[in-house]
Amino acid sequence: MAQNGTMIRVDHVTKSYRRDSIEIPVLRDISIDVPPGEFLALMGPSGSGKTTLLNLIAGIDRPNAGNVVVNGTNIGDLGESDLARWRARHVGFIFQFYNLLPVLTAFENVELPLLLTDLSRKEKRDHVEAALRLVGLGDRIRHYPKQLSGGQEQRVAIARAIVTDPTILVADEPTGDLDKTSAGEIMDLLDRLNKEFKKTIVMVTHDPRAAERAHKAMHLDKGELTS
């Protein structure tokens, strides 16, 4: 449940990386507000910090300064195992290279996040089948990733991302490895998830056509928002 109409608040966040005792700043005092149901695109050149910002929102990285509050929870306050649990419940990930486990079938890949829940076997199966049907792959359940095309793999990945009905969806260059047609299909899917299912989506992308499908675009350059 959103508070004050904000789903994600990034509050004066700074992040730098250490390399051989040199500090390289990546994000400088960034603040953004993402209302619930928003479809936000983060854009910018290489090294602008957009992926880092995405990682902070998703809870797989921590800022050096500032807060990240998602749906009322300051995730900086959470310890590591709590953060893991939080991610499992609240975040759906979509990666550029799909990141499916090659030894698991489409069904099993989608089922993976559910293994962290207490659902019964039947309940799990129902959720998985629903997710796969939603992304249009109801008939490819037993296939292994290497038997699927890039577009199909990404759809499995999206099914995995939504199977636990997470609070937010986080996508890192979701169409980066796809041809024009498949990219279009994926963006259609994301669009539908946003409009029909009211999912808040934050997406990093290079692709202007992908960015077009989002509601709003923010630009970063050298760790600062430029628009």
Place this chain on the structure above:
Amino acid sequence: MKIPLKYMWRSLWTRRLTTLLTLGGIALVVFVFAAVLMLSNGVQQTMVDTGADDNVIVLRRSANSELVSQIDRDAANLIRTDPGIATGPDGKPILSTEVVVIINLMRKDVDGMGNITVRGVSPEALVLRPQVKITQGQMFRTGSHEIIIGTSIAARYRGTGIGEQIRFGDAMWTVVGYFTAEGTGFESEIWGDVEQLMPAFGRPVFSSLTFKLRNAGDYEAVKTRIQADPRTQYTEMKREKVYYREQSQLMSDFIRVLGLIVTIIFSVGAVIGAMITMYAAVANRTVEIGTMRALGFRRRSVLGAFMIESVFLALLGGGTGVALASLMSFVRIATVNFSTFSELAFGFTLSPGIVISSLVFSLVMGFAGGFLPAVRAARMNILAALRSA
């Protein structure tokens, strides 16, 4: 374990060649480990089973084996009268006065000789040792120069055919039968009439006596009586089983110690093989590990997954090794027993304890090999792992 087992099993299967090579290494080590224990067990089994619970052997005090023991007739006659000794249907005490010597015979398989135990026995010997059965021919006649040969010796040595004659101790001895003894030490011996063998070997005294107790519990009472009499004070009594266990101790300890030293040293090699495999598996699946962590699986689940894979691999290898070792049960080895200095044939005996130790051993190897790589997998930083794609 939140991460499904099928993930681990299939990951092993995907890199089949490497998995099989590692499994092979562990199987080999466990095979040797189990075989050594089986051999040591086999020696003890053969020797210990040679003795019976209610039989007692009498030797000269502090003689380590029958070969160096001497018991004179007077002492033998005195012991014979003890009421604690069982009697046969004919009323005679079930006691065998025996003389033990070693002779050389030519081997069939290689150009060489072996030391064979020749045992002069009384007719009661067959009653004392019911496991001894004549399989071919017949028992030697008392008072004759006939001998019977244990089947293990008959198989390995020349000139032992039924009807053939062997020369030793200044006389010719005719082979009239073969006997088995349920795989115990007697099968590696030659038996003849003690009263004929003694003069032939110029031995005026016996090597030992063996008798059957009327009641197995009378042992201490009989021992006290015999020890008390000054004429038999120089003798020493032992339960037959205890005596034979001592006769095999040296041999079985030697085999076990040597075998275990060697096995443990090269088990380190197998563990290293497993470690290399697991490190490679971790390196290969860095992106997978990062993905699972991102999805919310905890570090300990990742640790557990890789440990389970490693242990599973090792148990599989260990099971294979034990299975192969169990085939050794069909093999019999004959060699010189360090304590009696004569030939003894024994086999590889598997026991539940050996199976369990072998599997535990492989478990330990799997644990040792998988631990460090699993820790590396668990400690991975999510971002670094995802970025490595």
Place this chain on the structure above:
Amino acid sequence: MFIIKLVMKNALRHKLRTALTILGVAIAVMSFGFLRTIVTAWSAGVQASAENRMITRQSVSFIFPLPFSCLEQLQQVPGVTEVTYANWFGGVYKDAADFKNFFPRIAVDPETYFSLYPEFIIPADQFAEFKKERNACVVGAKLAQEHGFKLGDIIPIEGDIYPGHWEFVVRGIYHGRDQSTDETQMFFHWDYLNERMHVESPGREGLVGWYVLSVKNAADMPRVAKEVDERYKNSRSATKTETEREFQQSFLSMSDAILSSLEAVSYIIIGIILLVLANTIVMAARERTKEYAVLKTLGFSAFHIAGLIAGESMFIATTGLAIGLALTFPLAMGFAKAFPTFFPVFNVETITVVIAVAVALSAGVAAAVFPVTRAMRMRIVDGLRSID
């Protein structure tokens, strides 16, 4: 050469993996060397046999004695230069269950035994003292060291073959002339044994365990053996005469089952070396499939690629071999110190080293066979496409 540099860099890319593989090979080589040393040590007695010595014993088996009267007759056999005699005394020293307390205790004729066995070197003054005293004895240097025997110490033995309580005074400590000489034996006066038998068991006096003959010409040995055995063939004390080497060999062959088993295990170790090495090389080659394809596009031939793979394999094999061999020697020495009476002679033989080298090098080649074949057959296009 560039290839060598590339091989080294490749190997060092995965330092941990390379180090582990080298360690695995090293340990396997060390076990191999150790096992084979046990096998060769077991047959050390055969090695130490002198060229011109023969042993005459009772033909039925060694536990039957020969009469002392044979001595003169043996001395007269043509070709025989010297004869000595000895009895195996046995007996029990302290706790018989501790194998450390088992060492050869032999009754000999001091005048003749040591001239037939020049490899036992006793200082002249000690030898003189030894000859003077009836119950004096001479012990080997390793034996003295292990039990702390010093000149003047009394060694008490409980006889078993020759029953009774016996005490011997250490008057000499001998050293072995060669590396293969047994320094764990104890010798005392045969006359002392005989005198006591005269008093305690008259039936057993004048009996000798075995005779040792020295033959001038090695070519005469078969004839001497035949002549001696023929002479006694039909007597109560039929003899068997053979060269010392044959005599030792016959004891050895009685344990051949164990020796064969040890050898079999050493072959299994070779298998393990191979598996560990092959495992790593297969993995390494597979990871670099794309790189090999790139090299091929640059113009490097399939043989160059094979050289890279085989080179890495050989590098690991030889490094592991070197370390393993280096470790074998201290391991053997430690074992020899811990169990000196079990294996009186325990040296790592040259042949063991040679075999270990051959094994490791062959393993290095064999481990590379499969990945090399794969790399040679791979088409550049497939290689570039591969993602591992």
